[in-house]
Amino acid sequence: DQVRGMDFYSYGLAVLLYYTSFWFRGLRWRVLALNAGILESGETTLPSYFRFAQLIVIGWFVNSVTWLRMGDAYRAYAFSQDSRIGFSWSLGTVFAERVLDMATVFVLVLIGVASFSTTSDSNVSNYLVAAAFLMSVALVGLLLAMHRFGPKFAGALPGRFAGAYVRFQKGTLSGFKRLPLLLLLSLIGWLLEAGRLYFVVVALDMSLSLPLLLLVALGHAILSTVPTPGGVGAVEPGVTGLLMLSFARESAVAIALVDRSITYLSVIVFGAIAFFAWQTAHARRRSDRSETRTAETTETA
Numbered sequence: 001d002q003v004r005g006m007d008f009y010s011y012g013l014a015v016l017l018y019y020t021s022f023w024f025r026g027l028r029w030r031v032l033a034l035n036a037g038i039l040e041s042g043e044t045t046l047p048s049y050f051r052f053a054q055l056i057v058i059g060w061f062v063n064s065v066t067w068l069r070m071g072d073a074y075r076a077y078a079f080s081q082d083s084r085i086g087f088s089w090s091l092g093t094v095f096a097e098r099v100l101d102m103a104t105v106f107v108l109v110l111i112g113v114a115s116f117s118t119t120s121d122s123n124v125s126n127y128l129v130a131a132a133f134l135m136s137v138a139l140v141g142l143l144l145a146m147h148r149f150g151p152k153f154a155g156a157l158p159g160r161f162a163g164a165y166v167r168f169q170k171g172t173l174s175g176f177k178r179l180p181l182l183l184l185l186s187l188i189g190w191l192l193e194a195g196r197l198y199f200v201v202v203a204l205d206m207s208l209s210l211p212l213l214l215l216v217a218l219g220h221a222i223l224s225t226v227p228t229p230g231g232v233g234a235v236e237p238g239v240t241g242l243l244m245l246s247f248a249r250e251s252a253v254a255i256a257l258v259d260r261s262i263t264y265l266s267v268i269v270f271g272a273i274a275f276f277a278w279q280t281a282h283a284r285r286r287s288d289r290s291e292t293r294t295a296e297t298t299e300t301a
Contacts, residue, residue: 002205002250002251002254003254003257003258006203006204007202007204007205008203009203010199010200010202010203011200011203011258013199014195014196014197014198014199014200014203014259014262015196015262015266017192017195017196018192018193018196018262018266019057019270020192021188021190021192021193022053022056023049023050023053024185024189024192025052025053025097025185025189026049026050026051026053026054027049027185028100028185028186028189029052029055029056029094029097030046030047030049031181031182031185032093032096032097032182033046033052033079033083033090033093033175034046035174035175035176035177035178036089036092036093036170036171036172036174036175037170037174038083038085044083044084044085045083045084046083047079047082047083051082052079054278055075055078055278057267057270057271057274058071058074058075058271058275058278059071059072059074059075059078061267061268061270061271061272061274061275062074062075062271062275063229064230064264064267064268064271065229065230065268066229067227067228067229069225069227072091072094073091073094075094076090076091076093076094077090078278078282079093079094081282086167088164088165088167088171089167089168089170090171091168091171092167092168092169092170092171092172092173093172093175095171095172096171096172096173096176098139099139099140099143100182100183101186101190101221102132102135102136103136103139103183104183104186104187104190105132105135105136105218105221105222106132106133106135106136108187108190108214108218109129109132109214109215109218109219109222110129110132111214112211112212112214112215112218113128113129113211113215115210115211115214128215128219128222131222132218132222135222135225143172143173146169146172146173147173150165150166150169153165154166154169190217190221193217193220193221194213194214194217196217196259196262196263197213197217197220197255197259200258200259200262201213201255203258204251204255204258206247206255208243208246209246212242212245212246215242216243219238219242220235220238220239220259223235223238223239224263230263230264230268232264235260235263235264236257236260239255239260240252240253240256243255243256
């Protein structure tokens with residue numbers, strides 16, 4: 001009954017905010033790529049903001065239909081094809097993006113927990129803080145290890161793998177210039193995610209405090225790292241459990257399912273469209289390059 005009585009205007013605003021966040025994520029990824037020196041070689045090209053956002057949507061689509069979050073690797077591959085730069089280098093920029101995301105999530109979770117503290121939610125709050133902390137520490141620890149021991153590690157690898165690792169390390173560590181701008185773009189992206197959840201709650205004619213809004217939205221992000229397609233099986237019960245800190249079970253389930261219609265079902269629909277549009281454009285560019293090479297060969301002959 002609650003879902004049937006949903007306000008579709010508010011629901012549309014939730015969808016709009018969610019997909020607006022991809023534009024800011026695309027802008028951040030573009031800044032990371034610029035920082036990492038994508039234009040140092042005259043043979044590379046820098047995709048537009050829209051293309052970066054499209055690649056992120058494609059990556060999330062692949063995450064939603066495959067196991068082990070393969071979408072991150074796929075969008076790194078797609079970026080390498082668009083920019084004509086190595087896969088390992090582009091994968092490094094994706095890894096740097098993940099580090100920024102988890103650092104921002106950890107800070108926002110701390111703010112949410114500090115503002116929403118009751119005896120009944122202590123276990124949930126501790127779990128979220130611990131999960132965000134462990135993920136952040138693991139990623140930052142990897143960065144520090146790469147910075148400190150990267151050359152030694154590369155030297156121990158066979159030549160081909162050593163070169164790939166060096167390019168991955170450069171794509172990762174060189175991207176953190178203009179850090180305040182990157183953190184600002186990360187913050188905007190995650191606040192838009194919280195805005196999506198706010199309008200989902202409003203669409204169902206309910207209300208949610210700002211601290212719990214942050215906790216639920218960021219809890220969704222943490223749970224979605226479970227390596228099932230789109231985090232299915234972890235996000236839904238986890239988000240429902242968080243929402244039950246403030247709502248009855250039926251209302252919590254209604255919010256969780258409507259929210260997942262945006263973060264999972266709509267990603268499959270719009271992501272599939274973006275995926276096939278990119279595949280078509282990539283095939284056309286590859287055909288054009290092949291025809292150009294054939295024409296040049298003929299002229300030379």
